[in-house]
Amino acid sequence: MRQWTVADNLSGMTQKSFADLSWEQKDKKTGRERFLGEMELVVPWKELVKLIVPVAPRVEPGPSGGRPAYPVEVMLRIYLCQTWYNLSDDGMEDTLYDSESVRRFCLGKAAVDEVPDERSIRRFRHLLETEKLQEKLMQRVTRLYRGILKNALHLNTLCMLASLYLKRRVLVAAQG
Secondary structure (H helix, E strand, O other), X not given: OOOOOOHHHHHOOOOOOHHHHHHHOOOOOOXXXXXXXXXXXXXXXXXXXHHHOOXXXXXXXXXXXXXXXXOHHHHHXXXXXXXXXXXXXXXXXXXXXXXXXXXXXXXXOOOHHHOOOHHHHXXXXXXXXXXXXXXXXXXXXXXXXXXXXXXHHHHHHHHHHHHHHHHHHHHHHHHO
């Protein structure tokens, strides 16, 4: 089965909504939009998703029914935004509703009713913590960019990611 990506939300739309037209007509990009645009380019999404998929819940509903899990890439994007902006689980859910730029980064052009709730966000974060995937994610990013750190944007972004990772790790250890 093919893994869902954020780009899948963009492929099926033929007619633009008023919100899309308004978004495209904006004169100024915010600092958050610029930052998320840089992260879109430098984070190796496919590589990171591959690390998480083996332990992540299945996307399709199980035999007992229930709501299917959210796609791993969506939840990874949400997790990283939560880390970058130092948000709680419910704060991240609120941000997905409040911020068009964060919602587009994490969900593509998905409707507001497709926003994961704080329980889903918490479960994914706990999955990464219990499986010790945060360390593996940082190791993978470091290894992938070892040969191309000449680009200042990549170097700056990697340093920022590492710094945020360490801050988050210290906070989680202090809470534990």
